[in-house]
Amino acid sequence: MLEVRIHGRGGQGAVTAANLLAAAALRDGKSGVQAFPHFGGERRGAPVTSFVRISADDVRLRSRVYHPDIVVVLDRQTLESIDVTAGLAEGGTIVLNSRKQPTEFEFSDRYRVAVVDAAGISIAHKLLVSGIPALNTPMLGAVVRLTEEVSLDALLAAIRGQWKGSAGEANAEAAREAYDRLEVNR
Amino acid sequence: MTLMFDVGNKVAAKAVQMCKPEVIAAYPITPQTVIVEELARFVENGELDAEYLCVESEHSVMAATCAAASMGVRTFTATSSQGLAFMHEMLHWAGLSRLPIVMINVNRTLGPGWSLWPDETDSMAQRDTGWIQFFVSSAQEAFDTVILAFRLAEHHEVQLPVLISYSAFTISHTMMPVEIPEQDDVDAFLPPFKPYWRLDWRNPVTFGNVLSDEYHMEKRYTMHLGMEAAKRLIPDLGREYEQRFGRYHGGLIEEYRTDDADYVLLAMASVGSEAKVAVDNLREQGHRVGLARLRVVRPYPDEDLRRIGRKRKLIALDRNISVGSGGWMYHETRSAVMGVEGCDVYGYLCGVGGRDVTYEDIEQMALKVFTGDARPDVVEWWDLKQTGGN
Numbered sequence: 001m002l003e004v005r006i007h008g009r010g011g012q013g014a015v016t017a018a019n020l021l022a023a024a025a026l027r028d029g030k031s032g033v034q035a036f037p038h039f040g041g042e043r044r045g046a047p048v049t050s051f052v053r054i055s056a057d058d059v060r061l062r063s064r065v066y067h068p069d070i071v072v073v074l075d076r077q078t079l080e081s082i083d084v085t086a087g088l089a090e091g092g093t094i095v096l097n098s099r100k101q102p103t104e105f106e107f108s109d110r111y112r113v114a115v116v117d118a119a120g121i122s123i124a125h126k127l128l129v130s131g132i133p134a135l136n137t138p139m140l141g142a143v144v145r146l147t148e149e150v151s152l153d154a155l156l157a158a159i160r161g162q163w164k165g166s167a168g169e170a171n172a173e174a175a176r177e178a179y180d181r182l183e184v185n186r
Numbered sequence: 187m188t189l190m191f192d193v194g195n196k197v198a199a200k201a202v203q204m205c206k207p208e209v210i211a212a213y214p215i216t217p218q219t220v221i222v223e224e225l226a227r228f229v230e231n232g233e234l235d236a237e238y239l240c241v242e243s244e245h246s247v248m249a250a251t252c253a254a255a256s257m258g259v260r261t262f263t264a265t266s267s268q269g270l271a272f273m274h275e276m277l278h279w280a281g282l283s284r285l286p287i288v289m290i291n292v293n294r295t296l297g298p299g300w301s302l303w304p305d306e307t308d309s310m311a312q313r314d315t316g317w318i319q320f321f322v323s324s325a326q327e328a329f330d331t332v333i334l335a336f337r338l339a340e341h342h343e344v345q346l347p348v349l350i351s352y353s354a355f356t357i358s359h360t361m362m363p364v365e366i367p368e369q370d371d372v373d374a375f376l377p378p379f380k381p382y383w384r385l386d387w388r389n390p391v392t393f394g395n396v397l398s399d400e401y402h403m404e405k406r407y408t409m410h411l412g413m414e415a416a417k418r419l420i421p422d423l424g425r426e427y428e429q430r431f432g433r434y435h436g437g438l439i440e441e442y443r444t445d446d447a448d449y450v451l452l453a454m455a456s457v458g459s460e461a462k463v464a465v466d467n468l469r470e471q472g473h474r475v476g477l478a479r480l481r482v483v484r485p486y487p488d489e490d491l492r493r494i495g496r497k498r499k500l501i502a503l504d505r506n507i508s509v510g511s512g513g514w515m516y517h518e519t520r521s522a523v524m525g526v527e528g529c530d531v532y533g534y535l536c537g538v539g540g541r542d543v544t545y546e547d548i549e550q551m552a553l554k555v556f557t558g559d560a561r562p563d564v565v566e567w568w569d570l571k572q573t574g575g576n
Contacts, residue, residue, distance in 0.1 A: 019361050026191055026363055033191075036360035060463055062323070062356045062456035063544040 001032070001055040002149045003065045007084055008074035010044040011129070013136030016162070017072070018050035021140055024158040025054040025150045032059040047082065054149050072143060073097065074118070074135045085111065095142050097135050102185035114184045116142045121181070125174040134171075141175030142182045152179055190364045194325040194357040197364045198264075198290055198350075199224035201332035203234045204372045205288075207262040209254035211239040211247045216302060217354040218266040218292040225262075244269040248276030255285035256393060258384030260336065263287070266354070267294035267308045274312065280347045281316020281409065283394070286339030286379070287347040288332065289317075293455060294354040295540045303540025304353035306455060306506035310514050316409050318348045318416050319484040323459035325362045327435045327481075328352050333376055334423055342382050343415035353456040354540070367431050375430055413485040420482060436479065438487035441494070443469060444476030450494055451552060452502040452515045454480040457536070457543050461503065464548035473556060480515060488522035495519075497528035499562075501555050503548065505537040512565045533565035541569065 004021065008014030015037040022035035032055035039048045051065040070093045071084050078084060084094065085107050094111050097118035105113055122133035137159055144150045155175055160168040190197060199221045202210075210229070212222035228234035239250050247263050255261045265273065270291050280287050295301035296308055309319060320335065322328045328350065335348040352358065385393060397405065421437030428434035440458075443465050444450055453461045458479035468475045478494050480487065494500070500523070504513025511517060516533035523529045534551050537543035551568055554560045 022361055023191055026189075031363065034360060034362050036355065038355070059362070060459045061545065062353070062360075062460045063542050066544065 001053055001059070002070070002147060003068045004052040004054075004070045004072065004143070005065050005068040006050045006052070006072040006074065007078045007082060008048050008050075008135070009078075010039065010046045010048050011132060012048075012074045013129075013134050014048045014050045014074055017074070017136035017140055018052045020136065020155070020158050020162060021052045021143065021150060022054065023161065024140075024144070024154040025052075027154040027157055028149070028151055030054050030056060030149065032057045034059040034061075038064055047078065069093065070095065070143060070146065072139055074139055093146050095139065095146065097139060102183050108185050112146075112184060112186050114142060114146055114182055116178045116182045118142070118178060121174050121177050125170045125177075127170060127174055137171040138174045138178035141178035145179050145182050146184075152176070187368065188366045190366045191361060192364075193220065193359050193361050194328055194352060195220035195292070195359070196224050197325040198328045198332060199228070200366060201329040202262050203228045204369060205262070205333055205336050205376055206234070206260065206378075207236055208259040209237045209239065209251070209261045211241050211250035211254070211261075211263050213241060213244050213247045213265070213269065215244070215266045215269040217294060217358045218264045218269070218290070220358070221264040221290060221292075244272040245276060248273040248280065251287050252276060252280050252283060252285055255280070255287050256283065256385050258379070258381035258386070260340075260379040261285075261287050262289065264290040264292070266292040267296055270308045271296065271311060274315070277312055277315035277317060277347075279394075282405065284345040284409070284412070285347055286336070286345055288335045288339055289347065289349050290328075290332070291349055291351045292354050292358045293351050301540055302354060304356060304456065304505065305538055305540050306351065306514070307538075309349065309351045310506045310508065312349065313484060313514075316346060317484060318344075318346050318413070318482070320348065320350045320482055321454040321458070321480065322350060322352050322357070322435075323454075323456055323479065325357060325360070326364045326433070328357065329364055329366070330427065330431065330433055330435060333372060334427055336379075337376050337423055338416060338419060340379050340381075341415070341419060344412045344419065345382060346409065346412045346416065351455065356456040365433075371430055375427065417485050417487070417489070436481050437490070438480070438482040438485075439490045439494070440479040440481055442477040442479065444478065444494060447474050447476035447498065449473070449475045449499045449501060449552065449555065451475065451477045451548065452480060452500055452519060453477065453548075454483065454515065455505065457503055457505055457548070460543060460545050461548050463545040464552065467545065467549055468552055473552070475552060483514060483518070486518050486522065491519055491522045492526050495523040495526045495529035495531075499530050499532065499555060501532045501534070501552060503534050503536050503543070503551065505535075505543065507535055507538050516565060530562040532560050532562050534568045535565060536568040538567075
């Protein structure tokens with residue numbers, strides 16, 4: 001079973017990101033998929049965590065993900081307030097929205113660190129929601145590059161299923177660009 | 187059959203739509219709101235031909251629902267936590283009037299302190315209102331149980347309202363794939379509601395009138411008979427459902443790997459699903475342990491538990507608390523298995539107030555019983571932080 005934890009802030013699309021990744025896995029024939037958020041009573045701007053489980057069999061776990069295989073960080077400022085590596089086994093994967101090099105993080109030695117300028121890609125594709133760049137679809141393009149469990153084609157289909165017409169195309173293009181531009185430290 | 191991939195609340199709303207209720211009264215409360223919003227959308231776009239009443243409170247929701255059900259129409263509503271508590275008086279009315287209302291309660295911790303996360307105390311506080319109570323552990327089970335619940339509630343031997351509870355967020359806001367049957371099959375399993383009695387000017391009856399002590403005990407007794415009939419009908423209807431739809435979630439209890447077990451965990455709602463993973467892991471370590479997932483706690487499955495408890499240690503994992511007493515399953519199971527040969531009941535209060543309960547927690551709680559470090563007469567608060575007294 002693949003377990004993913006996504007860190008973001010309310011409004012950045014962390015919940016939709018989890019749902020889309022699970023929907024893509026379902027399209028790839030994984031029958032056990034689960035996507036869910038954890039947030040407080042607060043909303044827009046507050047830290048949000050969402051989770052995805054992907055398995056060949058029914059998922060029976062109902063607790064939150066404490067031992068992720070992949071951690072996705074939509075908002076780099078999260079690094080200042082939350083230990084995004086919590087529960088991540090040595091050698092696990094962290095995907096960040098950042099313009100830094102994957103070797104520049106204090107945890108770069110311990111983990112497979114992948115970076116992509118998701119904000120830049122989002123702005124280039126005009127994926128603005130209330131003036132804020134949506135980060136979820138480019139970040140998911142990066143994620144599927146790092147796992148065998150979900151294909152890029154399934155992700156693009158799930159994105160086009162979520163948004164019809166030009167919005168779906170723009171999000172799909174952003175995901176593909178992030179997939180191509182991803183940089184990894186190992 | 188189609189595959190739906192959405193959050194538990196939308197899956198449950200889809201099941202309700204396919205059951206064709208004629209009246210829905212609604213008042214929003216997190217984390218239930220998505221259910222009644224989705225039903226409003228179905229009514230608005232013509233996918234559901236129902237009278238949709240936006241009323242001013244949960245108390246009014248149940249008053250309106252009781253009134254509609256008294257007219258002999260199929261009714262549904264949903265609520266959560268404080269909303270369910272606010273209905274309390276009218277819940278007794280629904281039960282005593284033998285109204286086959288179906289309601290979903292998304293278990294949410296009662297406040298204050300204000301909270302959104304799952305705890306079953308809201309449902310527990312309605313134990314004595316005469317409602318049949320299901321707890322489900324997946325979106326698929328929620329879907330299937332809604333359809334079964336209308337059939338059960340409307341059965342002339344039962345005629346009692348049904349409450350279906352599931353956990354806030356871990357079911358209500360979690361996306362999981364669910365099989366949706368064809369409408370024709372749902373219609374065949376659940377024909378239109380034929381009330382045993384209803385308010386009808388052509389056949390006048392009194393309703394809610396004075397009932398003296400001469401008859402009130404008998405009224406309660408017939409409700410009790412309705413509950414006893416439900417004990418028999420829930421497994422039967424479940425098997426009939428399985429024949430048509432191919433899924434069976436259990437009778438009053440779903441037993442998991444109990445055959446040769448020395449220890450049996452008792453759990454319900456989402457903890458009842460998580461516990462299967464713990465059982466598998468403990469089995470791999472050589473422990474003979476199984477799970478009894480209680481799907482129905484009103485009527486309480488006394489007979490099943492007496493059978494399961496014989497020469498076994500039962501470990502109740504309660505995510506609910508009657509302060510000053512203890513957990514629902516612990517106390518009622520102890521009462522049920524009184525005198526059963528070789529049966530001890532151990533109790534844990536875990537996840538009370540919505541704290542997460544992981545398979546690792548469950549394994550640790552079970553191991554403490556296996557190693558003799560827990561006592562059957564002392565309920566342990568699991569993962570309790572140091573407090574400063576009162």
